Amino acid sequence: MTLNCIAVDDEPLALKLLGNFTAQTPFLNLVGSYSSATAALRGLQQQTVPIDLLFLDIQMPDLNGLELARALDRGPGGGGPRVVFTTAFNQYALDGYKVDALDYLLKPFTYDEFLRVAEKAKAYAELNQGATAAPTAPAPPPEDYLYLKVEYQLVRVPFNDILYVEGLKDYVKVYRRSQPKPLLSLTSMKTMEERLPSHLFMRIHRSYIVGLEHITSIGRGTVQISNETLPVSDSYRDVFEQFISRWK
Structure with missing residues (x-):
């Protein structure tokens, strides 16, 4: 399974790091990088492929990451991309829970931490895919x-x-x-x-x-x-x- 993802961060170095980490992860396909939440929102509206995962900074000018997550109108079990917040501040955990965030990456994070979250997103997507599949569809073999x-x-x-x-x-x-x-x-x-x-x-x-x-x-x-x-x-x-x- 391949997950289409986008990265949003107003810090160029942080955005580049996310791009490097996704490029190293075989099951992630980075289809867009944005330096602001407003640009990301426009990009999401224009995408021709479904977006599965959103790596999203919180503290950004104009529209912040939490506001963008709320704008996606994604309740528990709903559609749309899952959100992973990338932030230098851990006080947003409760707010992240309210917008059904999949996980947090606390800056500065390593590739090992990034991969753990990416694998969690992949497992969630596979589980969700299995739940919506026809009852007669065979289950995918477990990874070995x-x-x-x-x-x-x-x-x-x-x-x-x-x-x-x-x-x-x-x-x-x-x-x-x-x-x-x-x-x-x-x-x-x-x-x-x-x-x-x-x-x-x-x-x-x-x-x-x-x-x-x-x-x-x-x-x-x-x-x-x-x-x-x-x-x-x-x-x-x-x-x-x-x-x-x-x-x-």
Whole structure:
């Protein structure tokens, strides 16, 4: 699924950043960038393709982002683009709720944070599409991969290729079955834990998430994956022991 989106921000650097981030995200198609809410409103009225997602600054001259969101007349469950506010101020959370905003990006935000919100918008769009489809229509197959930001590109990594993930200070290393060299990505273990499906992966340590199907043996407080022995820490031991009970 591809989401058509537009970006609105009166700061040129912020608008350029949104353009760069959308260009790096395979399922986003940026069809317009506007430096004011009034220009964006005119652009929305003239668009020949449906707009799914609106990245919208709040504090702008003339018409601000909240006023534009209200002008779209989008109630819960209604039509029109979903709104993601991009703002340097967090005091607008309640106002955003009132206009049914999908999420917030608090400036300055990273690509990792941007991608999380974009994936949330995609999941919402797929859910909404499924709700409006004919009852006999087959459900789309679940995604079996994720995209990782590696240096200046996105790398597609199938779930079944991930042996385990190792957390460093500000990065993670993703070890794969198909390649001897791990991928190094600027993201957190918490983000990886959220993005990896829980029926395929389990966190066993502050520094390790393992692919359950790749565990070859279990020792006393350890698991074996390929040629690596990884520790199971006390804080994750109870959940892991529940998993072990299925082996017996």
